Amino acid sequence: MERRDFIKTLGVMGGTVLSGRKLHAEQKAKADDKEFVGILVDTTRCVGCQACSEACAEAHGLPEPDLDEEITMQRKTSTTQWTVIRGDEDKEIYVKTQCMHCNQPACASACPTQAMYKTPEGPVIWREDKCMGCRFCMISCPFDIPKFEYDSPIPKIQKCIMCWDRLQEGEEPACTETCPEEAIIFGKRRNLLEEARSRIYNNPDDYVHYIYGENEAGGTGYIYLSAIPFEELGFRTDIDKKAYPELTTEFLYSVPVILTLWPAFLLALNKATKPDEENEESED
Amino acid sequence: MDGGNGKYHLLKSESKRFFRFFLSELKPKGPLLTPFNIVAAIIISVGMVLIVIRFATGLGSVTNLSQEFPWGIWIGFDVVTGVAFAGGAYVLTFMVYILRLEKYHSVVRITVVNGFLAYVFYAGALLLDLGRPWNVINPIIGNNFGVSSVMFLVAWHFMLYMMAEFVEFSPAVAEWLGWKRIHKVLSSLTLAAVIFGITLSTLHQSGLGALFLMAKNKIHPLWYSEFIPILFFVSSIFAGLSMVIFEGSISHKVFRHRLSREAHEKHDDIVLGLGRICAGTMFVYFFLKVLVFLHGQHWSYLDTPWGYWFLVEIIGFVVVPGGLYTQAVRTRNISLIKIASGITLAGIILNRLNVSVIAFKWYAPHHYIPHWMEIWITLTVVFAELIVLRWIVNRMPILSDPPAWAQKKKELKRTIKYIPLEEEKEEWTVSTM
Numbered sequence: 001m002e003r004r005d006f007i008k009t010l011g012v013m014g015g016t017v018l019s020g021r022k023l024h025a026e027q028k029a030k031a032d033d034k035e036f037v038g039i040l041v042d043t044t045r046c047v048g049c050q051a052c053s054e055a056c057a058e059a060h061g062l063p064e065p066d067l068d069e070e071i072t073m074q075r076k077t078s079t080t081q082w083t084v085i086r087g088d089e090d091k092e093i094y095v096k097t098q099c100m101h102c103n104q105p106a107c108a109s110a111c112p113t114q115a116m117y118k119t120p121e122g123p124v125i126w127r128e129d130k131c132m133g134c135r136f137c138m139i140s141c142p143f144d145i146p147k148f149e150y151d152s153p154i155p156k157i158q159k160c161i162m163c164w165d166r167l168q169e170g171e172e173p174a175c176t177e178t179c180p181e182e183a184i185i186f187g188k189r190r191n192l193l194e195e196a197r198s199r200i201y202n203n204p205d206d207y208v209h210y211i212y213g214e215n216e217a218g219g220t221g222y223i224y225l226s227a228i229p230f231e232e233l234g235f236r237t238d239i240d241k242k243a244y245p246e247l248t249t250e251f252l253y254s255v256p257v258i259l260t261l262w263p264a265f266l267l268a269l270n271k272a273t274k275p276d277e278e279n280e281e282s283e284d
Numbered sequence: 285m286d287g288g289n290g291k292y293h294l295l296k297s298e299s300k301r302f303f304r305f306f307l308s309e310l311k312p313k314g315p316l317l318t319p320f321n322i323v324a325a326i327i328i329s330v331g332m333v334l335i336v337i338r339f340a341t342g343l344g345s346v347t348n349l350s351q352e353f354p355w356g357i358w359i360g361f362d363v364v365t366g367v368a369f370a371g372g373a374y375v376l377t378f379m380v381y382i383l384r385l386e387k388y389h390s391v392v393r394i395t396v397v398n399g400f401l402a403y404v405f406y407a408g409a410l411l412l413d414l415g416r417p418w419n420v421i422n423p424i425i426g427n428n429f430g431v432s433s434v435m436f437l438v439a440w441h442f443m444l445y446m447m448a449e450f451v452e453f454s455p456a457v458a459e460w461l462g463w464k465r466i467h468k469v470l471s472s473l474t475l476a477a478v479i480f481g482i483t484l485s486t487l488h489q490s491g492l493g494a495l496f497l498m499a500k501n502k503i504h505p506l507w508y509s510e511f512i513p514i515l516f517f518v519s520s521i522f523a524g525l526s527m528v529i530f531e532g533s534i535s536h537k538v539f540r541h542r543l544s545r546e547a548h549e550k551h552d553d554i555v556l557g558l559g560r561i562c563a564g565t566m567f568v569y570f571f572l573k574v575l576v577f578l579h580g581q582h583w584s585y586l587d588t589p590w591g592y593w594f595l596v597e598i599i600g601f602v603v604v605p606g607g608l609y610t611q612a613v614r615t616r617n618i619s620l621i622k623i624a625s626g627i628t629l630a631g632i633i634l635n636r637l638n639v640s641v642i643a644f645k646w647y648a649p650h651h652y653i654p655h656w657m658e659i660w661i662t663l664t665v666v667f668a669e670l671i672v673l674r675w676i677v678n679r680m681p682i683l684s685d686p687p688a689w690a691q692k693k694k695e696l697k698r699t700i701k702y703i704p705l706e707e708e709k710e711e712w713t714v715s716t717m
Contacts, residue, residue, distance in 0.1 A: 078351070106498045112436035113422040114429070130422055133415020135354035136435045140498035147351050148415060150344030155415040236501065244498050248434050251494040251513050255437060255487055262483040266382050270475065273384045 036103060036122030038189035038221040039162070039176060040196055041096050043233060044206060045183035048085050048094035052175035052184065056083045056098075059163060059174035073234040079147045082160040083175060086234055095233050096175070096184060098160035099124060099145045100213060101221030106244035107137035107146055115157075116146070122189065122221050123162035131157060142217050142239050162221065189221060196225055218243025302461070313678050324667045331664025334657050335412065343415060346657040352645055353652035358413040360640035362662055364492050365633050366406030367442075368516070371524025373399030373449060374485035375561075381478040390544065391554055393456055393682045394535065395528050398673065400449040405669040407442045412661065434494045441488035448481035453682075459690045460680040467690055490517040496639055504643035506585050506594040509576045512639065518569045522562040523632040526625040529558055533622045539677055544685040552618055559621040560613045562628065566606035573598055590646060597638060601631025 053065045063080050075086040077098060087094035105124050107116040115131035118124050126146070133155055137146045149155035163173035171177070176186040185192065193214060200207045212230050213223035216239045224230070231237050240247075338346045349356050372395045379385045380392050411417045423429065423436050424443070430436040451473050458467035493516030496503060509515075536543065536551065585591050605627040612620035641652065677683055685691070 076351070109430075109432040110435060110498060112430040112433040112439055113419065115422075130419065131416055132419035132422060133417070134410075134413075134435060135415065136433070136495070138351070138354035139495070139502075142498075142501055144352070148343075148354060150342055150347075150349060152342045153340055155342060238501055240500060244500075245432060247497045247500060247510070248432075248494055250510070251434065251490070251497065252432065252437070258487055259483060262486060263479050266378075266479045266482055270382045270384075270479075273382070275384070 034120050036101075036189045036221060037162070037167070037187065038101070038122060038192050038223060039173065040185050040187070040192040040223050040225070042183050042185075042196075042199065042225045043093065043095050044225065044227045045181045046085070046087075046094040046096065047181055047183075048087055048089070048092070049180065050085050051178045051180060052096055053081060053083055053085065055174040055178035056160070057081070059166065077145065077147060077159070079149050079156075079158040082158065093228065093233065095224070095226075095235075097234075098175075098222070099162070100143050100217070101160075101162055102217045102244070103219040103221070104217075104243035104245050106140040106142060106217070109245035109248070110136045110140035112136070119164060121164070121167060123164040123167065124159075124221075125161045125164050126157045126159060128156060133157075140244065142236070142244055189219075189223075192223060196223055199225060215241045217241075218246070305461075309679055312675075324671060327660070327663050327667050328671075331661050331667075334661050335664070338412065338661070343413075346655060346661065348652055348655040348658065350652065352648055352650075353641075355413075355640060355644075356652055357637070357641065357654045357658055357662060358409055360637050361633065362406045362409040362665060363413075364640050365636040366402050366409075367489065367492060368520045368523040368632055368636060369527045369629070370399040370402035370406070371485065371489060371520035372528040373452075373524065374482045374489075375521050375524050376528065377452065377478040378482050381475055382482070387550065387557065388554055390550060391528060391532065393453060394532075394677070396449055396453045397456070397676055397682050398527075398531060399524075400446065400453060401669050401673055401676075403442060403446045403449065405665050405672075407446075409662070409665045434491055434497070438488050438491040438495065441484045441491060445481055445484040445488065448477045448484060451477035452481065455690070456680045456682055456686070459686050462687075464689060485520075486517060489520040490514060492516055493639070496644075499644065502645050503639060504585075504590055504646040505580060505582050506577070506590060507639050507643045509580055511572070511576050515569070515572060515576070518565060518572060519632060519635065522565045522569065522628060525558045525562050525565075526628040526632075529555055529562075529621060529625040530629055533625075535677070535683065538674075539683050542677060542683045544683065552616075555618055555621055556613055556616060559609050559624065562624070563606055563609035563613060566602060566609065566628070570598070570602050570606060573602070590643070593638075593642075597631065597634050601627060601634055605631060 048071055050065065050067050054067075057063065057065055057080075060082065062082065065081055065084075071085055071087050071089050071094065073086055073088060075084050075097070077084055083096060083098035085094050086097050101122060101124050102118075105116065105118050108114070108118045108124060110116070111131075112134065113130040113132055115127045116124065116137050117127055133148070135146075135148055137157065138144070138148060145159050147158045149158065163171070163175075166173060172186045176184045185195070187195075193211065196211045196214075200209055200211075206227055207225055208227065208229055210230065211223050211225065212235055213220040218241070224233075224235070226233055334346055343349055347356055347358075376388055376392050376395045380388050411420065414420060423439055451470065454470045455467055455474070458464075458470055490513035493512035493514075496508070496512055497510065500508060532551070532555065586594070605624045608620060608624035608627065611617070612624055645651070681687065681690075
């Protein structure tokens with residue numbers, strides 16, 4: 001572990017700015033040899049009781065949520081609420097929203113300090129001692145999840161961490177543990193996908209035949225089932241199916257190429273444009 | 285022992301002399317109560333108060349930034365636009381030190397100083413925007429290398445490029461201080477710094493564009509494309525050179541007394557040459573923009589308000605100034621070139637703000653509009669930079685010729701020797717007596 005870190009640091013220091021290649025490779029390797037955990041949200045079962053929001057606030061020391069606040073489709077997470085229920089109270093449709101915990105998160109690859117970090121277990125966490133507050137994670141996140149404390153002189157980024165601290169102790173996330181309707185279930189992502197598929201297969205009339213999050217942004221830790229089209233549930237359906245960090249890999253790949261070729265080319269050009277007299281002089 | 289003591293005394297008196305010289309140089313030259321100084325004093329002193337408020341109570345107290353719009357004009361204008369404007373330094377050093385186009389030598393120093401200060405102040409303004417600036421050292425030292433981050437790359441390149449630019453203009457500092465031996469060492473580093481600097485510039489000018497690659501579904505399709513990095517790089521060439529022309533026309537009035545004869549004589553020629561390069565690169569840029577547009581198949585967006593806005597940028601601020609440059613170069617019309625440079629710079633501001641702020645979250649019901657305090661603090665940064673620039677130009681041989689000892693012998697042969705007028709000769713003899 002330490003040796004690997006050391007070699008990694010050396011490599012980085014050598015080229016100053018190599019490229020994303022290494023990290024991406026590493027993330028993919030991790031995805032292969034250690035399974036990510038995830039959460040399946042079956043929106044047809046959610047009754048909008050917001051017990052998950054309450055449990056979340058309690059587990060993370062956030063202020064108690066105001067349960068009387070009207071539930072709308074426009075509702076978003078905030079610096080004080082890592083998970084909220086959005087939906088339509090008249091139509092009785094509810095969706096739990098929070099960080100999607102992408103398999104290859106845009107925020108983590110955007111972060112210059114690795115403060116946003118994809119843990120090998122799957123949750124994407126934020127590390128206070130590393131973050132410099134550049135908010136590039138907010139620019140990059142396709143789901144607009146990281147929230148920044150604009151009114152604090154010591155601001156933090158606030159977002160769902162899938163109760164990573166609880167997972168370390170062998171517990172499951174506070175929200176899935178609390179949900180009275182079993183609308184949200186925690187497990188290995190692969191198993192959850194199978195469960196989602198079998199629910200669609202066994203009840204083809206109850207669900208749209210799509211699992212949101214299976215391929216969105218290259219696959220997310222949270223996956224959703226729905227009875228109505230996902231855009232009507234307030235989901236963005238124009239999200240790339242490709243992992244977002246791949247949008248910058250081409251650029252990052254070109255960096256070492258330019259960093260090594262340019263100086264040689266420029267030096268050659270400089271020598272080639274040397275006037276003859278100067279060349280002769282230097283030879284004398 | 286005696287010799288050591290003597291050396292010690294010499295060192296002591298030398299450092300005393302240097303210290304006194306430095307203190308005397310710190311004092312302002314020229315009248316204090318000029319309109320510029322008064323405006324600058326007001327802007328900077330109020331700006332300082334605003335900056336204290338910002339650090340005491342958080343970003344929300346002085347900015348209109350929100351969860352929807354995490355980046356405002358401090359990034360979109362100060363950093364992204366400011367760095368494009370500073371692109372002249374790498375283009376000119378390429379022309380003069382790599383291609384050896386000696387004609388442009390007289391404007392290299394002022395451009396490099398300008399570029400250096402732009403990076404120090406505008407990239408420095410990034411610290412104001414950082415929520416947790418005390419952690420800015422994390423990506424530099426320690427084990428927190430976010431190697432897959434474009435931001436990490438840009439931050440490192442800013443830092444290294446500042447050093448390279450400082451080395452490039454450090455001979456001027458040595459000339460100012462009269463350090464002959466150090467001057468020799470520093471001058472020998474110039475070519476290495478230039479090569480390193482051009483390489484870094486290529487990468488971070490495009491890197492600034494690459495910052496927005498992951499905002500794929502947030503930037504209006506007319507501005508988002510995977511070619512943003514290339515477009516940013518190409519436009520930084522004419523942005524930087526237009527800044528050289530624009531800034532040159534101002535500094536020629538303000539610093540008239542500091543200008544070398546050579547700079548005066550050659551200036552029109554230089555401006556025409558730069559104008560020609562601008563015209564060329566602008567048409568290349570326009571061609572690229574058209575290709576990207578066709579490639580993206582965004583015809584349907586053209587007949588919308590955003591499409592009109594896009595056309596304003598492309599036609600009004602790329603094709604028009606590009607055409608003006610061409611016309612001006614053909615007719616050797618210097619004032620037309622200056623007008624073209626002004627429009628080009630406005631176009632660069634427009635383009636950078638379009639990508640980073642205006643067309644970002646174009647679908648949002650409540651769009652970000654900068655708070656007056658954000659604009660004020662931006663002005664504070666600009667004025668602080670101008671004051672430091674003036675301080676440097678008035679003291680160091682930036683626009684004026686370097687002292688005779690610092691010039692290469694060969695160059696001395698070429699330049700016309702300065703022959704003092706009769707009266708000046710008399711003064712000279714009097715003063716030596």
